[in-house]
Amino acid sequence: MIKHFFTVYLALGSLCASAQIDLTGTVKTENGKPLEGAVVSLDNTIHRTYTDQKGRYFLFNLKPGEYQLRVTLLGYYEYTQTIDLRNNLFSEVVLFKKPYLTDEVLITTSRVTSETPVTQTTVSKAQIEENNRGKDVPTLMDALPGVVTTSDAGAGIGYTGLRIRGSDATRVNVTINGIPVNDAESQGMYWVDLPDILSSTGQIQVQRGVGTSVNGAGAFGGSVNMITEQLSENAYAESNLTYGSYNTKKINLKAGTGLLKNKLSFETRLSKITSSGYIDRASSDLNSFYVSGGYYGNKTLVKAIIFSGKENTYQSWYGTPESRYKNDVQGMMDYISRNGLDEEDAANLLHSGRTYNYYLYPNQMDRYRQDYYQLHFSHQFSSALTVNAALHLTRGIGYYEEYKKNQKLSDYGLSSVNIGDTLIKKTDLIRRKWLDNYFYGIIYGAKWEKDRLSVTFNGGFSQYDGDHYGDIIWTKYTAVANEQRYYFNNGFKQDWNNSIRAHYHLNLQWTAYVDMQHRYVSYKFEGFDASVNAVPQKVTYNFFNPKAGITFKRNANEQAYLSVAIGNKEPSRDDFTDSSPLSRPKPEHMTDVEAGYSLSMKNFNAGINFYAMMYDNQLLLTGKVNDVGNYTRQNVKNSYRAGIEVQAEYHLNTQLSFSGNAAFSKNKIKKFEYYLDEYDAAFDYTGQSLQTFSNTDISFSPNIVAAAGISYKPFAWLKIALNEKYVGRQYLDNTQSSDKSLDAFYYTNAVLEGNFNLKEYASVNVGISLYNLLNSKYANNGYTYGYIYDGTTINETYYYPQALMHYLAYARITF
Numbered sequence: 045m046i047k048h049f050f051t052v053y054l055a056l057g058s059l060c061a062s063a064q065i066d067l068t069g070t071v072k073t074e075n076g077k078p079l080e081g082a083v084v085s086l087d088n089t090i091h092r093t094y095t096d097q098k099g100r101y102f103l104f105n106l107k108p109g110e111y112q113l114r115v116t117l118l119g120y121y122e123y124t125q126t127i128d129l130r131n132n133l134f135s136e137v138v139l140f141k142k143p144y145l146t147d148e149v150l151i152t153t154s155r156v157t158s159e160t161p162v163t164q165t166t167v168s169k170a171q172i173e174e175n176n177r178g179k180d181v182p183t184l185m186d187a188l189p190g191v192v193t194t195s196d197a198g199a200g201i202g203y204t205g206l207r208i209r210g211s212d213a214t215r216v217n218v219t220i221n222g223i224p225v226n227d228a229e230s231q232g233m234y235w236v237d238l239p240d241i242l243s244s245t246g247q248i249q250v251q252r253g254v255g256t257s258v259n260g261a262g263a264f265g266g267s268v269n270m271i272t273e274q275l276s277e278n279a280y281a282e283s284n285l286t287y288g289s290y291n292t293k294k295i296n297l298k299a300g301t302g303l304l305k306n307k308l309s310f311e312t313r314l315s316k317i318t319s320s321g322y323i324d325r326a327s328s329d330l331n332s333f334y335v336s337g338g339y340y341g342n343k344t345l346v347k348a349i350i351f352s353g354k355e356n357t358y359q360s361w362y363g364t365p366e367s368r369y370k371n372d373v374q375g376m377m378d379y380i381s382r383n384g385l386d387e388e389d390a391a392n393l394l395h396s397g398r399t400y401n402y403y404l405y406p407n408q409m410d411r412y413r414q415d416y417y418q419l420h421f422s423h424q425f426s427s428a429l430t431v432n433a434a435l436h437l438t439r440g441i442g443y444y445e446e447y448k449k450n451q452k453l454s455d456y457g458l459s460s461v462n463i464g465d466t467l468i469k470k471t472d473l474i475r476r477k478w479l480d481n482y483f484y485g486i487i488y489g490a491k492w493e494k495d496r497l498s499v500t501f502n503g504g505f506s507q508y509d510g511d512h513y514g515d516i517i518w519t520k521y522t523a524v525a526n527e528q529r530y531y532f533n534n535g536f537k538q539d540w541n542n543s544i545r546a547h548y549h550l551n552l553q554w555t556a557y558v559d560m561q562h563r564y565v566s567y568k569f570e571g572f573d574a575s576v577n578a579v580p581q582k583v584t585y586n587f588f589n590p591k592a593g594i595t596f597k598r599n600a601n602e603q604a605y606l607s608v609a610i611g612n613k614e615p616s617r618d619d620f621t622d623s624s625p626l627s628r629p630k631p632e633h634m635t636d637v638e639a640g641y642s643l644s645m646k647n648f649n650a651g652i653n654f655y656a657m658m659y660d661n662q663l664l665l666t667g668k669v670n671d672v673g674n675y676t677r678q679n680v681k682n683s684y685r686a687g688i689e690v691q692a693e694y695h696l697n698t699q700l701s702f703s704g705n706a707a708f709s710k711n712k713i714k715k716f717e718y719y720l721d722e723y724d725a726a727f728d729y730t731g732q733s734l735q736t737f738s739n740t741d742i743s744f745s746p747n748i749v750a751a752a753g754i755s756y757k758p759f760a761w762l763k764i765a766l767n768e769k770y771v772g773r774q775y776l777d778n779t780q781s782s783d784k785s786l787d788a789f790y791y792t793n794a795v796l797e798g799n800f801n802l803k804e805y806a807s808v809n810v811g812i813s814l815y816n817l818l819n820s821k822y823a824n825n826g827y828t829y830g831y832i833y834d835g836t837t838i839n840e841t842y843y844y845p846q847a848l849m850h851y852l853a854y855a856r857i858t859f
Contacts, residue, residue, distance in 0.1 A: 064105060064106060064107055064108070065105075065106045065107070065108060065129050065130075065131065065132055065133070066102070066103065066104050066105075066106065066132045066133075067086075067102075067103040067106055067113075067127070067129065067132075067133050067135065068100070068101065068102050068103070068132075068133075068134050068135075069084075069100070069101055069133075069134050069135035069136055069137060070095075070098075070099045070100055070101070070136050070137065071084070071095045071099045071101065071115055071117070071137045071138075071139060072099050072136070072137070072138055072139070073138070073139060073140075073141065074138055074139075074140055074141075077099075078095075078098050078099025078100075079095060079099050079117055079120075079139060080094075080095055080096060080098075080099060080493070081094055081095060081117065081118075081157075081493075082094065082095040082099075082101070082115055082116065082117040082120075082137075082139065083114075083115065083116045083117065084101040084103070084113070084114075084115050084137075085113075085114050085115075086103070086106075086111045086112065086113060086114070086646070087111070087112035087114055088112070088695075088698060089111070089646045089647065089695070091103050091106070091600075091601070091644060091645070091646055092644065093600040093601075094157070094158070094159070096549075096552060101600070102599060102600040103600050103601070104599050104600055104601055105601060105645055105646070106129055106646055107129075107646055107647075108129055108130055109128075109129060110126065110127070110128050110129070111126070111127050111129060112124060112125075112126055112127075113125045113126075113127050113135065113137075115137050115139065117139055118146060119141060119142055119145065119146055119424075120139040120140060120141055120142060121139065121140050121141075121142055123137050123138075123139055125137075143306055143342060144303070144306060144307065144340035144341060144342060144345075145340055145341060145342065145343060145344060145345040145422060145423075145424055146274070146275060146340070146345075147246075147274040147275050147338075147345070147347070155249055155269065155271075156249070156251070156255075156256055158603065159547060159555050159557075159595050159597075160256065160547070160557060160593075160595070161557050161593030161594060161595050161605030161606060161607035161638070161640075162251050162253070162255050162256060162593075162605075162607060162609075162638065163251065163252045163253055163255075163638050163640060163653050163655065163689070164249055164250060164251040164252070164255070165188050165189065165249070165250050165252075166247065166248070166249045166250075167184070167185070167188075167247065167248040167249075167250070168247060169245075169246045169247060172184065172242055172245055172246075172247075172248065173856075176242040176243060176284075177286055177288075177294070177813055177852045177854050178201065178240070178286040178288075178292065178294035178317050178852060178854075179199075179200035179201055179204075179852075180195075180200055180201060180202075180204040180235045180236070180239075181204075181235050181238065181241065181242060182194070182195075182200075182204045182205060182206040182235060183200045183204065184242060184248075185206060185248070185250060185268075186206075186751075186769060187705075187751045187753065187767060187769070188250055188705070188751075189252070189689045189691055189705040189706075189707050189749075189751075190208055190209045190252060190687075190689055190707040190709075190749055191206055191207070191208055191250075191749070192206065192207045192210075192744075192746065192749060192771055192774075192824065193205065193206045193207075193824065194206070194207075194824050194825040194844065195824070195825075195844070195846065196323070196326065196360045196361055196825075196844055197319070197321035197322060197323050197326035197328065197357075197360050198321060198322030198323045198326065198360075198399075198844065198845060198846050198847045199289070199290055199292070199319065199321055199322045199815075199846075199847045199850060200815075201292065201317065201319045201321070201328050201330075202236055202319070202321060202326060202328040202355075202357045202360070203234075203236050203357065203360070203361070203410075204235050204236070205233070205235070205825075207265065207744060208250070208252055208265040208266035209252060209253070209265050209266065209655075209657070209685055209687070209707070209709065209745075210265070210685060210709070210711050210742060210744055210745030210746070211264055211265020211266065212265070212744065213226075213231075213232045213233040214226075214230065214231040214232050214233075214261075214616055215231075215262075215263070215264035215265040215266075215613070216233065216263065216264075216265050216266050216267065216268060217258050217260050217261055217262065217263035217266075217267040217268070218233050218260075218267070218268045218269075218270070219258060219259060219260060219267070219268075219269050219270065220241075220270045220271075220272065220416070220418075221270075221271060221272055221349070221418060221420065221434065222259060222269070222434065222487050222489075222504075223259065223418060223434060223436045223487060224259050224260025224261070224483075224504075224506065224539075225238075225260075225438075226260055226261050228260075228261075228483055228506070228508035228510075228537045228539070229508065229510060229535050229537060229567075229616065229617035230616050230617050230618070231261045231613075231616045232616075234412075236328075236330070236353075236355045236357060236412075237353045237355060237412060237414040237440070238332070238353050238414075239315060239317050239330035239331065239332040239353045239354075239355065240294070240296055240313075240315035240317060240330070240332050241270070241332070241334075241351070241353070243284065243296055243298065243313055243315060243334075244272050244273050244298075244311075244313050244334040244351065245270055245271065245272060245273070246271050246272060246273050246274045247270075247271045248268065248269070248270050248271070249268075249269045249271075250266060250267070250268050250269075251263070251266055251267045251269070252265075252266045252655070252689070253265075253266065253609065253636045253638050253655055253657060254589075254591065254609035254610070254611040254634065254636040254657075255267045255609070256545060256559055256591070257502060257541070257543035257545065257559050257560075257561035257589060257591070259487055259502070259504040259506075259541060260504075260506075260539065261539075261613065261614075262563070262587070262589070262611050262612060262613035262614075263611065264611055264613055264632065264634055264657075272334070272336070272349060272351075273300075273311055273334075273336065275303065275309055275338065275340065276300050276302060276309070276311070277302055277303045278302045278303075279300060279301055279302035280298075280299065280300050280302070280858065280859060281297075281298070281299045281300075281858070281859040282297075282298040282299070282856065282857065282858045282859070283295070283296065283297050283298070283856070283857050284296045284298075284854065284855070284856045285854065285855045285856075286852050286853070286854045287852070287853055287854075288813075288850065288851050288852035288853060289847070289850030289851055289852070290319055290320045290321055290322055290847070290850065291318070291319065291320040292317075292318070292319040292320075292852060293316075293317070293318050293319070294315070294316070294317045294318075294854075295315070295316055296313055296314060296315035296316070297313065297314050298311070298312070298313045299311070299312055299313075300312075303340065306340075307339060307340055307341065308337070308338070308339060308340070309337070309338050309340065310335075310336065310337045310338075311334070311335070311336045311337075312333070312334065312335045312336075313332075313333060313334040313335075314332075314333050315330075315331070315332045315333070316330070316331050316332075317330040317331075318330070321358070321360065322399060322845075322846070322847035322848075322850070323360045323399050323400075323401050323845070324396060324399045324400065324401040325358045325360075325401050325403065325408075326357075326358055326359075326360035326401060327357065327358045328355070328356070328357045328358075329355070329356040329357070330353070330354070330355050330356075330357075331353070331354045331355075332351065332352060332353045332354070333350075333351065333352055334349075334350075334351040335349070335350045335351070336348065336349045336350075343423060343424045343425075344421075344422070344423045344424075345420070345421070345422040345423075346419075346420070346421050346422075347419075347420045348418070348419050348420075349416075349417075349418040349419075349420070350415070350416065350417050350418075351415075351416050352413065352414065352415040352416065353413070353414050354412075354413040354414075355410070355411070355412055355413075356409060356410070356411050357409065357410045358403070358408060358409055358410075359403050359408045359409065359410055359444065359446075360401050360403070360844075362401070362402035362403065362842070363402075363826060363827065363842030363843060363844055364398075364400045364823075364842060364843050364844070364845055365379050365393070365400075365840070365841075365842055366840075366841040366842070366843065367379050368393055368396070368400050369398070369823065369843045369845060371397075371398075373394075376393055376394055379393070379840075380393065380394075382833075382838065383840075386449070388404065389402075389404070392404060398821070398845050399845070403447075404447075405446075405447035405474075407445055407447075407474075408445060408446060408447060409444065409445050410442070410443075410444040410445075411442050411443060411444070411445075412440065412441070412442025412443075412444075412479070413440070413441060413442055414438060414439070414440040415438070415439045415440075416436075416437075416438050417436065417437040417438075417439075418434055418435070418436050419434060419435045419436075420432070420433075420434040421433050421434065428492055428493050428494050429490065429491070429492045430490065430491050431488075431489070431490040431491075432487075432488065432489045432490070433486065433487070433488045433489075434486065434487050434488075435484075435485075435486055436483075436484060436485060436486070436487070436506075437482065437483070437484040438482070438483040438484070439481075439482055440479060440480075440481050440482075440483075441478075441479065441480045441481070442478070442479060443476040443477055443478040443479070443515075444476070444477055445474065445475070445476050445517075446474070446475055446476075446477070447472070447473075447474050448472065448473055448474070448475060449472050450470050450471075450472065451470060451471060451472070451473050452469060452470055453468070453469055453470065453471060453519075453522065454469070456473070456475075456516055456530040457530050458516075458519070458522055458524070458530075461521055461522050463521065468521045468522075471519045471520045471521045471522060472519070472520040473516055473518060473519040473520065474516070474517050474518040474519075475514055475515065475516050475517070475530075476514065476515045476517060476527070477512075477513075477514045478511070478512070478513050478514065478515065479510065479511075479512060480510070480511040480513070481508065481509060481510030481511065482507075482508070482509045482510075483506065483507070483508045483509075484506065484507060485504060485505050485506030485507060485539075486504065486505055486506075487502075487503070487504035488502075488503050488504065489501055489502040489503065496548055496549040496550075497546065497547070497548050497549075498546065498547040498548075499544065499545070499546045500544070500545040500546070501542075501543070501544050501545075502541075502542070502543045502544075502545070503540075503541060503542040503543065504539075504540070504541055505538075505539070505540045506538070506539045506540075507536070507537070507538050507539075508535070508536065508537040508538075508539075509534070509535075509536050510534065510535045510536075511532065511533075511534050512531075512532070512533050512534070512535065513529055513531060513532040513533075514529065514530050514531045514532075515527040515528060515529050515530070516528045516529075516530055533569070533570040533621075534568075534569075534570070535567070535568070535569045535617060536567070536568040536569075537565070537566065537567045537568070538564075538565070538566040538567075539563070539564070539565055540563070540564045541561060541562065541563040541564070542561070542562055543559060543560060543561035543562070543589075544559070544560055545557075545558070545559040545560075546558050546559075552597075553596055553597050553598065554594065554595070554596055554597075555594065555595040555597070556592075556593075556594050557591075557592065557593045557594065557595065557607070558590075558591070558592045559590070559591040559592070559609075560588075560589075560590050560591070561587075561588070561589040561590075561591075562586070562587070562588055562589075563585075563586075563587040563589065563612075564584070564585070564586055564587075565584065565585045565587070565614050566582065566583075566584045567582065567583050567584075567614070567620065568580065568581070568582045569581060569582075569617070569620050569621055570621065571620050571621045571622075571623070571624070572622075572623065572624040572672045573624060573625065574624055574625050574626055576624060576671065576672050581620075581625075583614075583620065583628075585612075585614050585631060587612035587613075587614075587631070588610075588612075589609075589610055589611055589612060590609075590610055591607065591608065591609035591610065592607065592608055592609075593605060593606055593607025593608065593609075593638075594606055594607075601643060601644045601645060602641075602642070602643050602644075603641070603642050604639075604640065604641045604642075605638070605639065605640050606638070606639045607637070607638045607639075608635070608636070608637050608638075609635075609636045609638070610633075610634070610635055610636070611633070611634045611636065612631055612632065612633050612634075613631060613632045613634075614631050615628070615629050615630075615631065615632075615663060615677070618676065618677075619663065619676055619677055622670070622672065622674035622675075622676045623670050623671075623672060623674065623676050624670070624671055624672050626671055627670035627671045627672070627676070629661075629663055629676065629677060629678065629679050630661045630679050631661065632659065632660075632661055632662055632663055632679075633659070633660040633661055634657055634658065634659050634660070634662075635657075635658045636655065636656070636657045636658075637655065637656045637657075637658075638653060638654070638655050639653060639654045639655075640652065640653030640654070641653075647694060647695040647696070648692070648693070648694045648695070649692070649693050650690070650691065650692040650693075651690070651691050651692075652688065652689070652690045652691075653688070653689050654687075654688055655685070655686065655687055655689070656684065656685075656686040657684060657685040657686070658684045659680075659682070659683045659684060659685075660681065660682070661679040661680070661681065662679070662680050662683045662713075663677040663678070663679060663680075664677055664678060664680050664683075664713070664716075664742075664743075664778055665677055665678075665777070665778075666678045666680075666716070666717055666718060666719055666778075667718055667719035667720060667721075667732075667829075667830075668717070668719040668732070669719070669721075669732060678717075680713055680715075680716060681714075681715070682713075682714040682715070683711075683712060683713040683714065683742060684710075684711075684712055685709060685710070685711045685742070685745065686709065686710050686711075687707055687708055687709030687710065688707070688708050688709075689705065689706070689707045689708075690705060690706050691703075691704065691705035691706075692704060692705070698757070699756060699757045699758065700754075700755070700756050700757075701754070701755045702752075702753070702754050702755075703752070703753045703754075703755075704750070704751060704752035704753065705750065705751055705752075706748070706749070706750040706751075707748070707749045707750070708747065708748055709745070709746075709747055709748075710747065711741055711742040711745035711747070712739055712740065712741065712742065713737075713739075713740050713741075713742055713778055714738065714739060715736065715737075715738055716736070716737040716738075716740050716778050716779070717734060717735075717736055717737075718734070718735045718736070718737060718777075718778070718779055719732045719733070719734055719735075720732060720733050720735070720830055720831055720832050720837065721831045721832070722831070722832040723831060723832065723833050723834070724834060725834040727833070733832060735779070737778070737779055737780065740778055740779060740780040741775050741778070741780045742775075742778060743774070743775050743776060743777050743778050744774050744775070744776075745774065745775075746771050746772035746773060746774050746788070747772045747773075748770065748771075748772035748788075749770070749771050749772065750769070750770045751767065751768065751769050751770070752767070752768045753765060753766065753767040753768070754766050754767075761798050761799050761800060762797075762798050762799075763795070763796075763797050763798075763799075763811075764794075764795070764796055765794065765795040766792065766793075766794050766795075767792070767793045767794075767795075768790065768791075768792050768793075769790060769791055769792075769793075770788070770789075770790040771788065771789055771790070771824070772788045773785055773786065773787060773788045774786040776826050776827060776828040776841065777828055783839065783841075784828040784839055784841050786822075786823055786824065786825070786826055786843070787822070787823075789820060789822030789823075789824070790820060790822075791815070791816045791817075791818070791820045791822065791846075792816070792817040792818050792820075793813065793814060793815050793816070793817060794813070794814040794817050795811060795812070795813050795814075796811055796812055797809060797810065797811025797812070798810055798811065805859065806857060806858060806859045807857075807858045808855065808856070808857050808858075809854075809855065809856040809858075810853075810854070810855045810856075811853070811854055812851055812852070812853045812854070813851065813852045813853075813854070814849065814850075814851050815847070815849070815850050815851070815852075816846070816847060816848055816849050816850065817849055818849070819848045819849050820848075821845070821848070822845075822846055823843035823844050823845050823846060824844065824846055825843075825844040826841065826842055826843040826844060827841075827842050828840065828841040828842070
């Protein structure tokens with residue numbers, strides 16, 4: 045298989061062997077010392093390479109013409125030169141060292157370069173600025189290979205999410221400056237708690253598959269590594285303004301001091317985003333700030349970062365029933381009958397249309413604040429050795445409020461009450477469910493480079509201490525104490541991981557890679573014991589996650605890689621608290637094989653990669669009731685994801701460019717057991733029925749995900765862009781039933797923007813983004829459940845409709 049892969053690779057490479065002009069050279073210090081790892085690129089082209097251990101660089105197959113040569117390296121001033129290529133050229137470059145350590149050292153241990161054999165995409169600061177209009181982070185990554193985004197409110201603001209290769213948020217590891225952001229217990233990622241974080245982000249790297257070793261929960265579908273703003277040597281001020289459909293507004297103010305006395309720098313941002321949402325009442329009121337201060341010494345860097353997000357969102361989690369989504373009046377009447385909707389809820393369902401929201405209570409709000417504190421330290425002992433460390437604290441507190449109808453008083457620890465001759469056992473009530481938690485720890489790392497060998501050591505220790513509790517603030521029939529508590533429990537989790545990663549240059553073309561991680565997890569929680577008593581419990585895990593691969597660089601423009609990685613991941617909070625030791629699921633295990641080839645020429649670059657992600661004990665919902673009466677996820681022995689991802693970009697000239705990517709995959713469970721509750725005509729529970737499926741699709745895993753774009757600049761100051769997205773059918777459960785699925789959908793977005801300079805004082809960027817230009821009616825998320833009533837199978841399916849054509853107009857003013 046390996047031989048076949050590289051044979052294909054060499055055959056593809058031979059198609060591009062008609063070299064025209066070669067640019068080669070060396071990069072050295074002012075003292076003549078060769079510099080390895082310098083980035084050598086040609087502006088406005090796809091050409092980019094790195095210097096080898098002797099400081100040499102090679103760019104082949106260039107067309108004649110004038111180019112801007114750019115050379116960058118951590119800790120050195122950038123070098124630019126205009127060159128006129130008519131014949132082969134050898135260019136010697138001298139870089140001068142900066143008198144201070146730069147922010148890049150903070151990420152040297154957590155990022156990967158092109159020589160690492162993993163499948164990854166890096167989004168630059170310029171690309172972030174081009175697409176940051178106020179929508180949440182997932183919207184920015186929507187055009188990346190294999191990514192599908194979701195939005196509860198329908199317009200990309202509020203509760204949003206993303207899946208990578210069909211894997212949900214609990215299997216996508218997210219870090220900011222190397223520090224974990226996923227919730228430690230649920231392992232989910234709540235982007236709503238990070239409003240406008242993109243305005244303080246300098247770079248995002250998305251790794252697909254297991255990827256490299258990271259801090260936090262294991263990456264099964266991918267990882268998202270975000271890096272905050274890096275040092276700006278010059279003082280600046282900036283404001284971003286957005287207004288658009290659904291009364292969407294964004295305003296932020298940013299400022300930075302630049303480098304003061306060649307040692308100190310401070311930056312700040314204040315943001316507010318509001319939106320009424322596409323779905324009825326699905327409003328969002330999001331506030332955030334970012335502050336950083338850094339000391340930049342010759343060999344030492346110390347940087348403190350504080351950022352915070354506060355969200356107030358009206359809940360739109362319930363979804364839209366299938367009959368309402370499809371405007372099936374009889375279906376709605378049947379839904380009302382079998383679910384016992386009262387007059388108010390029935391009228392809401394019948395008359396709301398596509399923007400239906402189940403919730404009507406005015407204060408059905410989710411209110412949460414999360415504060416992030418980071419203190420980073422880095423020291424460069426020599427040109428070969430750099431060490432990093434960071435202390436971190438994340439403080440989260442908030443609740444969501446619910447109006448609940450016809451609730452049993454006994455479920456809340458309340459006694460029945462007598463009103464006249466009537467014994468009241470049920471009541472309407474308002475409750476608040478709270479999360480109150482601290483997540484804190486340290487991450488550390490070191491990178492050593494000498495000759496052919498580069499070794500990176502990473503690690504981190506963290507603790508999560510989270511209280512979960514609920515308060516009743518009102519009932520219809522009974523008096524309650526002020527915010528009467530009806531439950532309380534605590535989760536305490538420790539996570540300690542250490543990894544070592546090495547690259548060894550076998551020669552100028554071949555680089556070997558190995559990455560080994562040990563991860564220890566300890567979790568204390570309140571759950572059920574074997575006798576179904578609720579008692580404090582503890583589980584511990586030791587995971588070993590090895591990875592290895594090889595990279596072959598045929599020349600400066602062509603590269604191939606092959607890697608094998610193993611990942612292990614513990615179950616999430618609900619899997620523990622809703623089961624006993626007898627029914628508790630096992631950890632998930634995955635072996636990930638990745639292989640890829642990339643080609644980069646002056647006006648064209650392309651890549652193709654193959655992957656096979658083979659699971660053992662993947663956790664899936666099966667409908668099975670466990671020994672304590674809960675519907676928890678079950679381990680499925682054999683399942684896999686396998687596919688091909690292709691991407692390409694072509695610049696016809698400086699005005700017109702095309703880009704696109706596509707992911708084709710098979711996502712299968714070899715044997716799936718599906719359980720349905722059974723009820724008799726009196727609606728008394730009689731047990732469960734079992735159905736067995738073979739070779740069935742994994743839920744939320746489309747076989748095709750594709751994106752394409754075209755950008756045209758008729759003038760240097762004006763850009764017009766058109767982008768298209770297509771997502772194939774997604775099944776809502778693992779039975780591969782088209783009746784319980786999201787139809788394939790596509791949408792088209794357009795951008796018109798201009799850039800202007802106001803003398804030497806300021807620059808202005810203004811534009812308008814049009815989303816879903818062709819008014820596609822689609823849903824990108826949903827859920828389903830079923831049961832058997834008196835011999836008839838009933839499926840209740842819900843969808844999250846997305847907004848029709850809408851717009852955001854924006855302006856950015858920079859001083």
